[in-house]
Amino acid sequence: MYYPHPLMRSLFVLSLLPFSYVQAADKPALTGGGVNPLSITKIHDRVNYMVSLNFNDGKIAQEWHSVDCKNNKAQILYKDLLDNEGLTKARFYGASYSRYAPAQDDKLMTAEDIRTVCNLPIKEAHWERLSATSSVGTTDLVDVNSIQRVGDILSVRMGYDYADIIWEPPYDAPLELKIEHYLYNCKTHQGDAFAAMNIDSEGRVTDSLITADIVRRKSSFKINTQMEERFGQMCQLPAGKTFTAEGHFVPAVNKPSSTLMGPSMPDLSNNNSQWLSKFPLSVAIEHQAQSLIKPWALPRFKQIRYTEVSAPGEVKVQLDAQPDGYIRKLEDYGIWTVQRLTLGNQLQLKYTMSISSGSSLLNKLQTDLRFPLVTGQRYQAQWDTIDDDKKVTAATLRCEVTGEGDAHSIAPEFSGKYLLVECHETHEGQRRSSGKSAWLQDLNVFVPVAQQVGDKPESLVKLENVSVIR
Numbered sequence: 338m339y340y341p342h343p344l345m346r347s348l349f350v351l352s353l354l355p356f357s358y359v360q361a362a363d364k365p366a367l368t369g370g371g372v373n374p375l376s377i378t379k380i381h382d383r384v385n386y387m388v389s390l391n392f393n394d395g396k397i398a399q400e401w402h403s404v405d406c407k408n409n410k411a412q413i414l415y416k417d418l419l420d421n422e423g424l425t426k427a428r429f430y431g432a433s434y435s436r437y438a439p440a441q442d443d444k445l446m447t448a449e450d451i452r453t454v455c456n457l458p459i460k461e462a463h464w465e466r467l468s469a470t471s472s473v474g475t476t477d478l479v480d481v482n483s484i485q486r487v488g489d490i491l492s493v494r495m496g497y498d499y500a501d502i503i504w505e506p507p508y509d510a511p512l513e514l515k516i517e518h519y520l521y522n523c524k525t526h527q528g529d530a531f532a533a534m535n536i537d538s539e540g541r542v543t544d545s546l547i548t549a550d551i552v553r554r555k556s557s558f559k560i561n562t563q564m565e566e567r568f569g570q571m572c573q574l575p576a577g578k579t580f581t582a583e584g585h586f587v588p589a590v591n592k593p594s595s596t597l598m599g600p601s602m603p604d605l606s607n608n609n610s611q612w613l614s615k616f617p618l619s620v621a622i623e624h625q626a627q628s629l630i631k632p633w634a635l636p637r638f639k640q641i642r643y644t645e646v647s648a649p650g651e652v653k654v655q656l657d658a659q660p661d662g663y664i665r666k667l668e669d670y671g672i673w674t675v676q677r678l679t680l681g682n683q684l685q686l687k688y689t690m691s692i693s694s695g696s697s698l699l700n701k702l703q704t705d706l707r708f709p710l711v712t713g714q715r716y717q718a719q720w721d722t723i724d725d726d727k728k729v730t731a732a733t734l735r736c737e738v739t740g741e742g743d744a745h746s747i748a749p750e751f752s753g754k755y756l757l758v759e760c761h762e763t764h765e766g767q768r769r770s771s772g773k774s775a776w777l778q779d780l781n782v783f784v785p786v787a788q789q790v791g792d793k794p795e796s797l798v799k800l801e802n803v804s805v806i807r
Contacts, residue, residue: 381407440541618686638780665679699722737758
């Protein structure tokens with residue numbers, strides 16, 4: 338692999354910059370790494386690059402960065418954690434696991450660091466059209482400023498512009514331009530793609546394949562006859578001569594969002610109801626659930642927010658009462674969110690996650706639960722859920738109302754009395770769990786008091802940052 342010496346010297350300096358992932362990792366210690374030259378792209382006034390990080394525990398990470406040289410602003414795009422074979426096993430966009438989130442400001446990059454990046458001898462991409470725009474809005478391109486030949490090796494970046502903004506799985510990362518970096522042997526007429534990047538409207542990399550990931554996907558980047566012909570023309574390009582084809586291409590601005598390739602995962606922000614509403618319950622389940630909550634268990638609030646604090650950690654919760662009497666629950670775990678449609682914040686009717694396009698629905702329910710609850714009451718429930726793959730999972734719940742207390746003791750924002758309900762729950766394929774909940778009689782909702790999973794000790798649950806909108 339060959340690169341001009343000035344670039345290599347600049348890359349050495351770049352590799353010494355205080356990348357955020359390095360600084361955040363007190364243990365394990367960084368033992369090596371550096372910038373991958375094939376990752377460096379300059380789109381307009383923005384430079385993107387990836388740094389590989391090796392740690393003394395054997396773990397490897399790759400972190401993508403972007404620097405806006407016009408506004409002197411540095412950002413972290415995302416991090417990939419690699420397995421022993423060098424393949425991506427986990428991706429984080431900021432704190433978001435396995436799902437795209439906007440770039441984060443890189444507060445560790447100094448003004449001098451930014452100048453170092455912006456002074457790299459990298460030419461801005463200059464796109465030449467290789468084809469007319471297709472019926473689906475795709476235009477084949479080549480970055481003429483990327484064409485380099487050193488010895489028999491041709492280095493070139495091909496591009497594919499999209500007329501619409503599309504979102505690509507598995508991360509729902511938005512893109513308007515794809516870039517593929519090829520190394521091609523002009524003598525043997527053999528070559529491969531060594532990097533592929535998705536670019537958004539601001540010129541930032543939103544998704545990529547590089548190192549072992551692109552080797553695994555080698556069959557997706559085969560050099561066809563037309564590309565081989567183009568590469569042959571570039572191999573014969575006289576020194577100092579610029580490659581030309583169908584003319585200079587300038588991408589459109591303010592592109593519309595695609596109606597065919599939009600996000601495949603749900604938008605659960607602010608406990609949005611649109612995703613789960615697409616999956617109706619069966620008529621039988623709907624009738625059964627409605628008969629349980631009306632009239633004695635209809636929620637007496639519009640919204641409740643709180644943070645569950647327990648030994649396993651903190652979870653932000655938002656409960657929204659629906660006109661039909663169900664309670665829509667959003668659980669924010671930081672790296673992902675979970676949404677449930679529930680009966681009283683106990684029996685789950687529907688379920689989805691922010692990092693999955695799937696959902697599960699209550700498919701069958703047998704229960705002797707009756708409202709209003711009274712001290713000494715016992716009830717049980719047996720149910721099946723079914724997911725998008727038609728997989729059925731069984732679960733059971735056995736509960737007893739064991740006491741009562743002042744709701745104000747759980748949180749000052751609660752009023753009236755509560756009934757303490759102790760439950761034991763099983764889910765097919767999971768460890769048994771148990772918990773204590775308080776049925777708030779003024780609000781008609783369960784809130785957690787304690788929880789236990791498997792053989793672990795019981796953990797008390799404290800509710801903080803409580804707010805109630807009646």
